[in-house]
Amino acid sequence: MTVLILTCEEDVTADMVVVHLNASGVPVVRLDPADLTGDAALSGEFVHGSFRGHLSSGGRLVSIGGIRSVWVRRPGEAAARAAEPSAWLTEESGQALYGMLRDCGARWMNEPDAAHRARYKPWQLRLAQRCGLPVPATLITTFPRAAREFAARYPDLVVKPVSGAHPQDPPLAVPTSRVPPEADFSAVAHGPTLLQRRVAKRADIRLTAVGAELLAARKTTLACPDPEEVDVRFTASPEPWRPAEVPPRVAESVRAYLRAAHLAYGAFDFAEDGDGTWWFLECNQSGQFGFVEVDTGQPIARTIAEWLARPAFGEPVDAGGPGTAAVG
Amino acid sequence: MQPFALNYARPAVELEATTPYVYDSGLQLNVLLDGRVAAGDHALLRELGTTTSTAGSKTHFDD
Secondary structure (H helix, E strand, O other): OEEEEEOOOOOHHHHHHHHHHHHOOOOEEEEOHHHEOOOEEEEEEEEOOEEEEEEEEOOEEEEHHHEEEEEEOOOOOOOOOOOOOOHHHHHHHHHHHHHHHOOOOOEEEOOHHHHHHHOOHHHHHHHHHHOOOOOOOEEEEOOHHHHHHHHHHOOOEEEEOOOOOOOEOOEEEOOOEEEOOOOOHHHHHHOOEEEEEOOOEEEEEEEEEEOOEEEEEEEEOOOOOOOOEOOHHHOOOOOOOEEEOOOHHHHHHHHHHHHHHOOOEEEEEEEEEOOOOEEEEEEEOOOOOHHHHHHHOOOHHHHHHHHHHOOOOOOOOOOOOOOEEEOO | OOOHHHHHOEEOOOOOOOOOEEEEOOOOEEEEOOOOEHHHOHHHHHHHOOOOOOOOOOOOOOO
């Protein structure tokens, strides 16, 4: 039984996991949907009440029925590198690929519908609340008056994108930024705006959840020359990530979150305040983990590999054997 | 008519630096010029930042 990894070639983070799968002798097929109709191909037939399908990539052929798990890492847009790409071909290719994989019996990290839903930050905040995780006071609004009233109640605010996406024309980055109390909120009317009470943090926490395994890392907040800079992704810090213990109540809440979200993997961001409370900021359902492993030495890649290598639903525990073959 | 959040936007930093490894489709891994697997060189990964959570990715916003 084979592990199918949907990702792009340059994804060296995926490599960290492939290395472990190779060492365990688990067959792997790495496929970038962008290569469909070029270096990647698919076929499936629905005949006599049954389904048989195959995928090929990089000279490897895998039976869809022989896939034990699917890891959706950093897949390209389907058929993006086809000889004559088009929006129509992308839709056709995506429907064919993901449609055939949806019900193949494999375990997913993460299941596509769950992954899609998990990207909604407002949904994340509500689920985190329900699971008992502390969430900083947050407002998402297009009402300038609501923003002004919120700022009056919580004068120390940050603003961040609702979606986490960044404009591309021209390319811009929208970091989490402090909002001065005297800010003019009239532009809130021009786009949904997420305002959040700033957590006076003493550390950033990155908690990587792989199945039931929780691996947390902590980066102490150093005095920053620019007190306005609050986004850890934009601050060059000599402080490394270090392994951290997960408080039992946080662990319980995170596991409840994953269960409710139907996620096998999640990278949780918290801000630790002066009292040691971990404030939930977001859960990235496909968050990066390599930078944490590189700093902490925590076995995140190995843990992912072990999760992916487990038997598929209904597969005998000792099943090995065929599933992947070289294409002649 | 600019949305409020874009008042705090800044030009995206292009991380198009050339990487010292290439994808080997036989191994299904990126390898360095000397043949070593790039993922095994943690010092290099740290230096390149290719495994890092970054804002402003063109293709993936949940990192």
